[in-house]
Amino acid sequence: MTYTSEQEYLAHYQKTDYDTPLFTVDMAIFSVAKGQLQVLMIQRSNFPEKGKWALPGGFVNLKTDPDLMATAHRKLLEKTGIHSPYLEQVETIGNQHRDPRGWSITALYFALIDFDKFEIQASHTTEHSQWLPIDQALQLDLAFDHQQLLQLAYDRLGNKTRYTALPASLMPEFFTLTELQTIYEIILGHTLEKKSFRRRMQEAGAVEETGQQKIVGKRPAQLFRYALENYNFTFPRMLETPRNNAENEKS
Numbered sequence: 001m002t003y004t005s006e007q008e009y010l011a012h013y014q015k016t017d018y019d020t021p022l023f024t025v026d027m028a029i030f031s032v033a034k035g036q037l038q039v040l041m042i043q044r045s046n047f048p049e050k051g052k053w054a055l056p057g058g059f060v061n062l063k064t065d066p067d068l069m070a071t072a073h074r075k076l077l078e079k080t081g082i083h084s085p086y087l088e089q090v091e092t093i094g095n096q097h098r099d100p101r102g103w104s105i106t107a108l109y110f111a112l113i114d115f116d117k118f119e120i121q122a123s124h125t126t127e128h129s130q131w132l133p134i135d136q137a138l139q140l141d142l143a144f145d146h147q148q149l150l151q152l153a154y155d156r157l158g159n160k161t162r163y164t165a166l167p168a169s170l171m172p173e174f175f176t177l178t179e180l181q182t183i184y185e186i187i188l189g190h191t192l193e194k195k196s197f198r199r200r201m202q203e204a205g206a207v208e209e210t211g212q213q214k215i216v217g218k219r220p221a222q223l224f225r226y227a228l229e230n231y232n233f234t235f236p237r238m239l240e241t242p243r244n245n246a247e248n249e250k251s
Helices: 006-012 068-080 134-139 146-163 166-170 177-188 194-203 242-250
Strands: 022-033 036-043 057-059 088-095 104-112 129-133 207-216 219-226
Touching: 022 068, 022 146, 022 177, 036 068, 036 134, 036 177, 057 068, 068 104, 088 146, 104 146, 104 166, 129 134, 134 146, 146 166, 146 177, 166 177, 177 194, 177 207, 177 219
Parallel strands: 022 104
Antiparallel strands: 022 036, 022 057, 036 129, 088 104, 207 219
């Protein structure tokens, strides 16, 4: 059939003329607790992959979800009872192998949230969820391709930590620079050079002195607060890895 206008074409268009893949969102929700980077996992209560650990997520609702971000927030609340103020899309992955139900696409998101402010709120609609250390979670036989998804999200978090102020979102109103550096080191999984880290934070204006102190051990430590409007601030240079530090010392 030949159409003479866009309106006529759309009036006769049938979505069922084309195959539609399964479309989901999955989320890697990270936090820092007990001196470790933790990720929120759920244990699947339905087939397929029933009983396996997985990232929270689920299907897009074409009738109620205006966009993918709305789906992500809705499924996170349904699966875990958590409202996260911040979700960032990592990658979109689609193929015929990742889900036994057929050709599927998922939009992967990640977030870094305050462990104390966003506790799991269990209800009759939520699945069993649990915070797991990232190293432990990556060793599990996760559902579908969620080990790959978790690794992608973990890598993104590490990259964001190297060049943004995102980890500062986990700090209380007042903190020492040592406490802030510790959060960065927990997320990255390695130590940072103290003087370089402090210079980076202060020269960028990311933190400011409060004029207050607290006793750490037997010595007073200066208290700082975060000084920028949001945590999306990008530093001019990425944090150096231990290897880069070693190379710089030799040069």
